[in-house]
Amino acid sequence: MASQAWQHEGILTTKLSEVVGWARKNSLWPMPFGTACCAIELMATLASRYDLARFGAEVIRFSPRQSDLMIVSGRISLKMMPVLLKIWEQMPEPKWCISQGACASCGGIFDNYAMIQGVDRFIPVQVYVPGCPPRPESIIDALIKIQEIVEREGLKSRTA
Amino acid sequence: MDVATAAVEKITALFTDTVIGTQESCGQKFVEVQRDRIVDLLTFLKNDAELSFECLMDLTAIDGLNQGAPERFCVVYHLYSFRNNGFLRIKAYVPEGDPWIDSVSGVWKSAAWAEREVYDLFGIQFPGHPDLKRLLLPEYLTGHPLRKDYPLRGLGERDNFPRYVGGA
Ligand code: SF4
Numbered sequence: 001m002a003s004q005a006w007q008h009e010g011i012l013t014t015k016l017s018e019v020v021g022w023a024r025k026n027s028l029w030p031m032p033f034g035t036a037c038c039a040i041e042l043m044a045t046l047a048s049r050y051d052l053a054r055f056g057a058e059v060i061r062f063s064p065r066q067s068d069l070m071i072v073s074g075r076i077s078l079k080m081m082p083v084l085l086k087i088w089e090q091m092p093e094p095k096w097c098i099s100q101g102a103c104a105s106c107g108g109i110f111d112n113y114a115m116i117q118g119v120d121r122f123i124p125v126q127v128y129v130p131g132c133p134p135r136p137e138s139i140i141d142a143l144i145k146i147q148e149i150v151e152r153e154g155l156k157s158r159t160a
Numbered sequence: 161m162d163v164a165t166a167a168v169e170k171i172t173a174l175f176t177d178t179v180i181g182t183q184e185s186c187g188q189k190f191v192e193v194q195r196d197r198i199v200d201l202l203t204f205l206k207n208d209a210e211l212s213f214e215c216l217m218d219l220t221a222i223d224g225l226n227q228g229a230p231e232r233f234c235v236v237y238h239l240y241s242f243r244n245n246g247f248l249r250i251k252a253y254v255p256e257g258d259p260w261i262d263s264v265s266g267v268w269k270s271a272a273w274a275e276r277e278v279y280d281l282f283g284i285q286f287p288g289h290p291d292l293k294r295l296l297l298p299e300y301l302t303g304h305p306l307r308k309d310y311p312l313r314g315l316g317e318r319d320n321f322p323r324y325v326g327g328a
Pocket of ligand 1: 036038039073074075100101103108132133134
């Protein structure tokens with residue numbers, strides 16, 4: 001990230017947008033929207049063996065106001081979709097979304113009247129994780145992909 | 161003589177106008193009835209000292225569309241007698257054009273939620289129910305999805321949400 005560095009002075013010149021991007025990507029605060037079996041795998045990813053803390057995303061927030069990464073893990077039904085929308089709206093910008101598993105991404109095997117056929121129909125999703133359920137490695141991979149996106153976010157205002 | 165056989169004998173004698181017939185399936189007797197006197201019939205089965213079917217184990221419904229059933233819908237009561245350790249099923253037929261059957265929530269309180277579920281998924285009305293509204297599905301839904309003629313993928317409800325605008 002540093003374009004030029006004078007290390008002996010302890011000074012680094014860079015762009016503000018890059019520092020902010022670097023800080024953001026290494027301290028993502030996920031909002032786990034766990035509604036089904038995929039959430040179990042997300043819990044495993046957070047626990048000691050796979051340890052999402054290694055990527056700076058261990059601070060799981062159950063308050064949308066304090067989080068910037070929504071991880072939708074599980075089926076979203078007709079009754080849950082308004083809740084998902086409300087929670088997504090409560091998260092402050094900038095925010096990102098991972099759709100974990102077949103159900104969240106496309107409805108999975110549940111092609112019926114009660115199931116939303118992919119949350120990306122209603123909220124913007126940046127990274128999709130295939131699998132039923134995806135293994136923790138895939139979730140970590142998705143997080144790293146999100147970090148790349150977050151790094152490029154820059155200082156643009158999203159609400160303008 | 162087991163309690164189901166005794167019950168069948170009693171109710172066929174007492175409720176001649178409403179009982180249609182008796183059959184057996186999987187070693188369990190069931191009685192087919194008309195809907196008119198369902199509350200009387202079930203109150204009798206519950207309160208009769210000898211039979212005492214005190215427990216309503218389940219209350220559900222069947223959509224017999226194109227199955228050759230006497231009427232399209234059939235509300236099923238699963239009864240259990242603790243004293244005699246015996247089961248009995250009562251099937252009451254409900255016609256498609258005018259789907260109602262009296263509520264038995266006055267006989268068993270536990271029937272209230274089961275009837276709400278049947279109303280929710282089959283659209284059968286239960287006159288006398290204290291609070292008949294949908295139990296599981298969202299209230300804005302208009303259809304009753306366990307009806308066989310309800311399309312599997314719904315009537316577009318699952319696509320009918322506002323898309324988030326702003327950001328990203
Ligand atoms: S994708 Fe599979 S594991 Fe994940 S919520 Fe759906 S059914 Fe469960």
